[in-house]
Amino acid sequence: MSMRPDGFGEIPAETVRVARAAFPKGSLAIRLRDELGVLFRDEEFADLFPARGKPAWSPGRLALVLVLQFVEGLTDRQAAEAVRARIDFKYALGLDLGDPGFDFSVLSEFRDRLVGADAGRRVLDGILATSREKGLLKTAGRARTDSTHVETSARALNWLEMVTETLRSALNALAGTAPDWVREVSDAEWFRHYASRAEDSRFPQARVKRDAAGQRIGDDGLRLLTAVFSPAAPQGLAGVPEVEILRQVWVQHFHFVDGEVRRRDPKDRPPGALRLVTPYDIEARACGKRDILWDGYKVHLTETCEPGSPNLITNVATTMATVADSQMVGPIHDDLAQRNCLPGEHWVDAGYATAGTLVAASQEHGIALQGPVKASTNDRAGDPGGYGQEVFTIDWDLQKVACPGGKTSTNWSSRLSQNGLPVVRVLFSARDCRPCPVRRECTNSEIAPRRELRLRHRDEHHALHTARQEQKTDQWKERYQIRAGVEGTISQGIQRCGLRRSRYRGLAKTSLQHQLTGAAINLARINAHLTGQRRAPTRISPYAALRPAGSDPAGRS
Structure with missing residues (x-):
């Protein structure tokens, strides 16, 4: 497919007439087109397409469809149907009423192009650039950041399911590449154990029998790996991605003891930053925060928080789950600097504020990083009467x-x-x-x-x-309430755009999902600002409202 820039141009007169009649008070899509104009130009995505080939559907329009899809929580089929059938979508896209739109698979193909070029950020940047031109984006004052966990789209697996599915995945991939060879090396029992999904198997309940099942799976996996890497194996089998995943999982969970395969002790396994949790999403990692345990990723949202203007998300960063919040302060500030969105004050929670990040933020970008720092752990520092x-x-x-x-x-x-x-x-x-x-x-x-x-x-x-x-002063504690608003942004992302769970597999695709989520929230907030909708206050239950003044809501003594 090639790209032939044609621009949005003017909205057809008939589309305008019908849209005004159908939506006398306007709608989100109509209002944004009227107030913001064209958000994305085809030229911005020219590098995603070859110079020759069948002309592709307008990438600028596709980018807007992706954002509107996240605004309304539509599937690909529903979004493609909306382009064909909804007048407000045709108005926003500048299409004739009779335009047939595109097949829903075009959206998936366009997302793949965005992922391949790491171009998802262009969508968010396009909205920010237009918002700045319209005076809706104020970045010189305050910003706030928080992170939340994101679960992988792959099903959570226990240990036996993990090793079974890894071996089954490798066998399926090899069967598609060299079916005759797989038939020769397979044991008759393998078809009974690995032909169907692990979740359909009934693993034994007794600990001794479960250990025996794990031992059998470990032996079978080693036998397959030995056959794949033997000189007699067909060329190219060792390069099959599922085989490499099998090798990594077996190294992480098994080792040789007296010439036999044995399961590794938990303390002998790699750290969480390296350990795979599912063969179907090899970049997902297991992590925990307080009482929350999850397999997947982590996303950091940064937004403005200036009075008189909408709170717009200026940066979205997606990482593996095991990356500490403090490691992301520098990259977030670098990204904000690239798009000219650096704040004067940056309000964060305790995970971001360390001695190193406080100094780096001030010296490298002139930002006052504000967040609770940990108390001194020095000897006797916390003892009554002790010298800190x-x-x-x-x-x-x-x-x-x-x-x-x-x-x-x-x-x-x-x-x-x-x-x-x-x-x-x-x-x-x-x-x-x-x-x-x-x-x-x-x-x-x-x-x-x-x-x-x-x-x-x-x-x-x-x-x-x-x-x-x-931070011991009442004035700072009062000002720190600024940061609490970003938790509402995370809640909006979860409820409106499904932020809590990845729609796709892999860090790159999950990152694109989060960039589109940030863009969608921005459009929703701009629309709310244009229509004069008041921000919802923090909801307090009737019983919580009876709490005595000055008491700690967390119940700490």
């Missing part, structure tokens, strides 16, 4: 630290923390600490009765100290 780091006087130039008792440190050296972060290790002399009258308030170590400090480097130490002091 704040009572020590630090001379960064001379690399000396004075304790409350007037003694000076004897050693200053650079180290790495348990998390691999650069820190400064400060030691006091045991000769000074042993006779000190306040030693019990300073250290409770009997093995090494002297004080030791672990300090961040200078900039990070000052940033962390300043943030901890500021």
